[in-house]
Amino acid sequence: MKKSGLLDLLLLVIRRDLVLAMRRRADVLTTLIFFVMVVSLFPMGVGPEMDMLRKMAAGVLWVAALLASMLSLGRLFSADYLDGTLEQMMLAPQSLSVLVLGKMVAHWMSSGLPLVLMAPVLGLQFDMSIKALGVLMVTLLLGTPVLSMIGAIGAALTLGLRGGGVLLSLLVLPLCIPVLIFGTGAVGAVTAGLSFAPHLSLLGAVLILAVVFTPWVTAQALRISME
């Protein structure tokens, strides 16, 4: 029998979770619709002046993306927890961290990536310049995986608790603030005519840190929750 490497395992978990997500398309769409709705609510709340909206655009899109990613986090482990798959994953001889990383990537592809692809359309509604839109997309591309990863820690800690959803947001949102700041900071720098490279570098650094540490921390959190 061919011995499967870690990469094969990773791809296997990603493929499995993506297939599951595709079988329940409504869940993916709900997150996306929520994102569009929250962003559309802002002009109605603060008024249609384009100057103000242009200034707010990056912040609004980022906050909406943050909230939308909270929405789907509850589902990250709960289905596997309920049908016992998670227990089997923990008993498996392969590293739980790698399995968790696979689940994170799949979660990002089914909930974060649609937001990134949707963002330019919504940005146009806020009259953002093409350059700012491009930078916004790059920040979202770098930042939303971090949201999925930090969120996974919270999802693992609140696994199977009553009122888990609200609690999850309470735990995870403060930890996501740096991502929000660097993400909107880059777009702010573009509109101010400054260099946006430092913000992107910082965001990239946060992403790398998250990739290295969060799967392991999440695996520990799962062990605590499942014992």
Next chain:
Amino acid sequence: MTINWFKYASPTSFYGLAGKMIPWFAIPSAILFVVGMYMGFFVAPVDAQQGEFYRIMFIHVPTAILSMFFYLVMAGYAALGLIFNTRLSAMMASAIAPTGALFTLISLWTGALWGKPMWGTWWIWDARMTSQLILLFLYLGFIALHASIDEPRRADRAAALLAIVGSVNVPIIYFSVKWWNTLHQGSTIKFSGTSMQITMQHTLLTMTIACWFYAIAVVLSRVRSIILERERKTDWISELPEMRS
């Protein structure tokens, strides 16, 4: 003579020790509060620029410093609990959390009271104030997570992990907020470089120690309650003199 460091790591022996230690912190704390208040209100001179308002600082600065310090202490106890699997460490962590949150709240509140006359506004999105607000959120998250898990062992370990993740995040949050702030506006007030008058320094020090001792006394008495609650079914609790009466 060798000291058995682990003797007081068990709730049974720490319960008595904590009871004996509480007066040693509570009484000095009360005395220092009285002395500090007297010095703060009557001895320390009026500030040249800020008038009488600066006196808020004598409660604001100690609570602000200690609130951050206690988060690290809490995370330290949480880490000890996770690593060595000692029950008492986790109890200490959950005993510190409410006091830390309270200090954070007091520092925010007094900061707002001071900001109104000095800056003309209750709140500005200054780096320090923003990160203090986030610190309050972190404390509340810890308390909320601990409260919503029924099984104490799982609650301890889950909250401990959260505290550790939070403490790793605190510097990142602080610097991100600082850079975010400087992007929008320069820092309004700089504390560094102002040489403080010697009486003010002494008053500040007195108040800081008073707050510190108060916190230790309160945390110890809270940890005693937690021990009683968790170990209520054990024999040694039922044999305590205060239980029999």
